[in-house]
Amino acid sequence: MAGSDSRNASPFGGPEEDDSAIISTRGLEAFGRKVTTTAGHLIGDPTSNAHYQTAMSDLHKQLRRPNLQRNVFSFAKTTPTDLVRSKLSTSEIQYRALTYLPDELLRNIPEDENTYSLFQGFQATLPESSPEAKKHRRKISRGRKMLEDDKSGSDTPPSLGKLKKERNTLNHQLEMMGIRKNMASSEIHEIDNKIANLNSMRKIVLERLAGLEQEESMLEHDILDVENRLEDAQEQLEDAEAWKAEVDLEDPDEDAKDASFMSESIYQKLPSASSTPTRPKRHKTIRRKSMPILHEHFDPGSMIREIQAHNDSITALDFDVPFGTMVTAALDDSVRVWDLNAGRCMGLLEGHTASVRALQVEDNIVATGSMDATIRLWDLSKARYEPLDNRINKDGDEDEDHLAFGGDDEAFDPPVGTMIDCPLFTLEAHVDEVTALHFRGDTLISGSSDKTLRQWDLEKGRCVQTLDVMWAAAQASATMGSSEGTWRQTGRVADSSADFVGAVQVFDAALACGTADGMVRLWDLRSGQVHRSLVGHTGPVTCLQFDDVHLVTGSVDRSIRIWDLRTGAIHDAYAYDSPITSMMFDSRRIVSAAGEDVAKVYDKTDGRHWDVGSGVTAEEESRTPAVVERVRIKDGYLTEGRKDGIVGIWTC
Incomplete structure (x- = not known):
């Protein structure tokens, strides 16, 4: 009889049990209808008592049934898992799952300091x-x-x-x-x-x-x-x-x-180590397969490192890639090679008998031009130098100061004999100090105070062409019949401290040269003739650089001029308060040294001028940095050499 009574059936589909019976869905619906009817009677006519008596009697009869009492008691002991497994509707299961909050979430409720309610926030x-x-x-x-x-006095009361x-x-x-x-x-x-x-x-x-x-x-x-x-x-x-x-x-x-x-x-x-062949075999060099990008994530103007590179004024410096290898020269007659990643001196390039005035680093090859009238080439791939992992200090912990910034107290003292195998050969033909040089591929151009430019073949190790600047100026004056090609002896150019050849750059057969008369001459190395002369500077040209479209020059006349190589006209120009001693540009910025304790930066994209260097925050730190003499920049990675021998490395 119990098996045929649907009101007493188990919600799990099994037969009813006396102690663990659970009220069926149909029974719950019937009971709910009774309660609803009773509630309807209760809120009916308040003056009549008949509805109340009828409703309560029906409810009492329903509650006195033993089966219903047992089912309600069993339902109260049912676990949530049993409820989910029972024949509940899908909507009720979803409701129970969404409204359930574990104790961990209730304990981690964040504190709310708002003085208004959630409804007020919604209204707002x-x-x-x-x-x-x-x-x-x-x-x-x-x-x-x-x-x-x-x-206003209206008679009508508000x-x-x-x-x-x-x-x-x-x-x-x-x-x-x-x-x-x-x-x-x-x-x-x-x-x-x-x-x-x-x-x-x-x-x-x-x-x-x-x-x-x-x-x-x-x-x-x-x-x-x-x-x-x-x-x-x-x-x-x-x-x-x-x-x-x-x-x-x-x-x-x-x-x-x-x-x-x-x-x-x-x-x-x-051949023995003591022998010095005219042209030793050069070791194979490789380009870096991936360029460092760490400096790109620093804010512009951030200092990466400061190095006490020399004890005297920096005369020349250059580096290959950001966080790569840097070479510096100073008036103390030393040439040092630096590991920019670790901030350590890798070794000394020894051989010159006087200070180096010009140098260039390209891959692993270094060219240095000295006041002893010689040019020496070095192969840094032959250096006996093992990079140190400065990220780990003596205690075995990671040291943030040595990670990307900071220095090492022993960075100034290089290992002994690291550069003994680096010398390649010496170029000797100039009769006065070498003040400018530039090489690309197997062609090197040097400028000297002997008023000549020399073209060198690095494969054969000898001079293949000599260009007389004074003769070229005289020839241009005679053929053109104008002052454009003459050597202009002005009062400013007569400065004895100015180099006769201030800067050179070569690309294939094209050569640009800046000289003490303020002229920028463009040479054709195939004919050995001046192709064009750019007139504009009123003082000696100290630095220059060109790309596919523009040529940028800096001069003692305190100005930097940007020339259009296609027309020979001045594209743009700006000036500073002191003579320009060094200049270089990358794809976006032109940086220069202009007799101040900061490097001057000109952003070509937005035309903005700003400063980078220790002088920016010198007043706050109560110190006086030295004047910046030389600057180099590649991909926003700036190195600047000062008169006190310090090299600063910055992002810009």
């Missing part, structure tokens, strides 16, 4: 352009008009109800304004917290990037070392085979000789 977010807002504004304007009419209503409206609007202010302030605090968290994450990722780039530099150094050793082994093998073939031709019985003797003979035929 209503747009001002809504019809309700417009209606409120119209009411406010009418209320103000009524007040003004009352003040309506107190309307005035109170307008007052309440204004107070409500004022309250909404306060809520909006609090909401905006809360959003600002939340944004500040997010920014602080993002800055912390950025610093962590920046340190990780610095470590990756340092490891990348060490790997590329190892690759270069293996390449050079492989090349040396190949050359030794070829020499051994050539010697063996020669011995076989001279004495067929030589094969019977001991192998150790053959090996000794091979090494006897190799």
